[in-house]
Amino acid sequence: MYFFYFDESGSRDPKAVETFADGTQSPKEHIYSLTAVGLFEGRWRRFDREIANLKLELSDHLNRTRKERLDLADCEVKSNWIRNPKERADKSPFLHALSEADRERLVACFFRQIPAQHMTLFSVVVDKRKLRDHMTHETLHKKAYELLLERIEHFMAEYHPKHHALIVMDDTDRALNRAVSLKHAFFQREGNQNVHFNHLVEYPFFTDSKLSNGVQLADLCAYNVYRAFKTKNFAYPYFQELLPAFYKRQQGQKLDGLKVFPEDSELVAFARQGWEEFQKQNPARGGVSEAV
Numbered sequence: 001m002y003f004f005y006f007d008e009s010g011s012r013d014p015k016a017v018e019t020f021a022d023g024t025q026s027p028k029e030h031i032y033s034l035t036a037v038g039l040f041e042g043r044w045r046r047f048d049r050e051i052a053n054l055k056l057e058l059s060d061h062l063n064r065t066r067k068e069r070l071d072l073a074d075c076e077v078k079s080n081w082i083r084n085p086k087e088r089a090d091k092s093p094f095l096h097a098l099s100e101a102d103r104e105r106l107v108a109c110f111f112r113q114i115p116a117q118h119m120t121l122f123s124v125v126v127d128k129r130k131l132r133d134h135m136t137h138e139t140l141h142k143k144a145y146e147l148l149l150e151r152i153e154h155f156m157a158e159y160h161p162k163h164h165a166l167i168v169m170d171d172t173d174r175a176l177n178r179a180v181s182l183k184h185a186f187f188q189r190e191g192n193q194n195v196h197f198n199h200l201v202e203y204p205f206f207t208d209s210k211l212s213n214g215v216q217l218a219d220l221c222a223y224n225v226y227r228a229f230k231t232k233n234f235a236y237p238y239f240q241e242l243l244p245a246f247y248k249r250q251q252g253q254k255l256d257g258l259k260v261f262p263e264d265s266e267l268v269a270f271a272r273q274g275w276e277e278f279q280k281q282n283p284a285r286g287g288v289s290e291a292v
Contacts (some may be wrong), residue, residue, distance in 0.1 A: 077216045153198070168215060259274075
């Protein structure tokens with residue numbers, strides 16, 4: 001069994017421009033990313049233990065020095081809380097109480113697990129400036145989900161044909177969970193014009209992100225993909241650390257881990273150029289997928 005932890009960054013709102021009653025316009029958030037972190041079941045315990053042990057060490061220190069009683073469910077890590085002091089103060093007593101050095105240590109521990117546990121990354125980046133007018137919140141997410149499942153199916157068929165893929169997601173809302181499950185069941189049953197999804201378990205598994213270090217890692221990865229494309233900066237620090245883990249095919253030159261949609265987005269060329277530059281600067285770390 002392979003676990004694929006999903007998370008997203010950016011809004012599902014398909015509009016990149018807000019039009020007001022007087023005809024004036026204002027730009028809105030134009031990037032949406034959906035990212036998956038793949039982990040073989042035999043490595044899950046080592047991954048989870050590394051993260052949990054550090055969380056326990058940090059929370060025990062806070063319990064002793066601040067007399068705060070925190071358990072693992074109180075030690076959730078979210079990218080937004082790491083970056084935003086107000087969000088951190090309002091929503092995470094654990095992260096708020098940590099020193100900056102300890103927060104950096106915790107985030108680094110998450111990212112260190114990607115190569116240590118041989119994880120594989122997949123991401124779909126949607127450039128909302130190029131979407132057709134009929135796209136909705138629902139169809140935007142459905143398209144990104146479909147494209148991400150395609151990459152996971154290719155990976156499973158090529159590298160792990162005898163295993164199955166379980167999608168693990170944050171349990172956010174019953175209606176949203178149902179919508180995702182229906183999408184998933186349709187693709188699993190019918191496939192699409194490109195692929196039959198032979199390795200997918202029938203439905204996603206929804207879990208509270210507080211209890212899943214895998215979902216928390218997917219959150220951190222999704223933001224860094226989002227940030228790299230929003231700012232058009234492939235040198236964004238943690239994104240550079242993620243690049244070698246993206247899925248690539250064994251045969252041929254076409255690499256498959258990072259997908260930009262739609263095809264006519266300028267970000268397709270940006271991603272390709274960024275990857276080529278990364279390869280030149282890091283010849284020993286060239287096991288990354290080219291954006292297609």
